[in-house]
Amino acid sequence: MLGKEKALLIDTGLGISNIKEEIDKITTLPIIVATTHVHWDHIGGHKYFDNIAVHKLEKDWLIKFTLSLTAVKNNLLKKPCDFPENFDISKYKIYSKNPTTILNDNDIVDLGNRKIKVIHTPGHSPGHLCFYDIENKYLFTGDLVYYGKLDVYYPTTDPVNFKNSIEKIRKLDINKVLPGHYKLNISTNIIDKIYDALIKLQKDDNLKQSGRIYKYADFSIHV
Numbered sequence: 001m002l003g004k005e006k007a008l009l010i011d012t013g014l015g016i017s018n019i020k021e022e023i024d025k026i027t028t029l030p031i032i033v034a035t036t037h038v039h040w041d042h043i044g045g046h047k048y049f050d051n052i053a054v055h056k057l058e059k060d061w062l063i064k065f066t067l068s069l070t071a072v073k074n075n076l077l078k079k080p081c082d083f084p085e086n087f088d089i090s091k092y093k094i095y096s097k098n099p100t101t102i103l104n105d106n107d108i109v110d111l112g113n114r115k116i117k118v119i120h121t122p123g124h125s126p127g128h129l130c131f132y133d134i135e136n137k138y139l140f141t142g143d144l145v146y147y148g149k150l151d152v153y154y155p156t157t158d159p160v161n162f163k164n165s166i167e168k169i170r171k172l173d174i175n176k177v178l179p180g181h182y183k184l185n186i187s188t189n190i191i192d193k194i195y196d197a198l199i200k201l202q203k204d205d206n207l208k209q210s211g212r213i214y215k216y217a218d219f220s221i222h223v
């Protein structure tokens with residue numbers, strides 16, 4: 001997102017190619033990297049930037065990641081995509097550094113003529129954040145909302161918090177939902193659909209970790 005004075009880059013992907021080279025083609029403004037959450041597939045390219053912002057609850061994960069390097073490499077190899085030619089997995093490292101900015105719920109990141117609201121949306125991870133472009137009413141949802149399998153089955157996830165976070169973003173006036181995975185710019189009514197599914201799971205006493213996957217038209221929920 002480009003403001004008049006600064007640009008906000010939300011997450012940096014797998015880190016298997018230099019994302020900064022692409023960003024440099026778009027803007028020369030100073031970049032703030034906003035982390036939706038500290039999972040390996042969202043922080044891979046953080047190493048190319050200096051100003052890294054993260055929620056306070058995941059600050060320590062940026063300093064010391066929760067999975068081993070072997071586990072992350074195995075995950076990378078599972079991804080159904082071709083690596084760039086010059087990528088060497090034996091040299092892959094997990095990003096690890098002290099963040100420069102700590103974000104909290106309701107913080108406003110002012111890019112100069114463009115204000116972005118920070119929304120704490122725990123559930124997929126404890127410090128998960130969505131970013132709301134107030135004027136354009138765009139919501140960047142990270143791993144809270146997308147077409148695909150929504151994951152709340154890891155030890156650090158929480159299905160009830162996830163439902164509460166969906167309830168929280170449902171109250172926003174949204175023109176565009178821009179997720180962290182799969183299809184970009186998806187229909188805004190997906191939020192209500194996910195909410196309805198979670199409410200139904202709660203009513204049936206299934207909103208808890210069980211290893212089950214519940215399937216719906218555009219998404220599934222792995223609790």
Ligand SMILES: [Zn+2]
Pocket residue numbers: 037039124143
């Ligand atoms: Zn994630």
Ligand SMILES: [Zn+2]
Pocket residue numbers: 039041042143180181
């Ligand atoms: Zn993800």
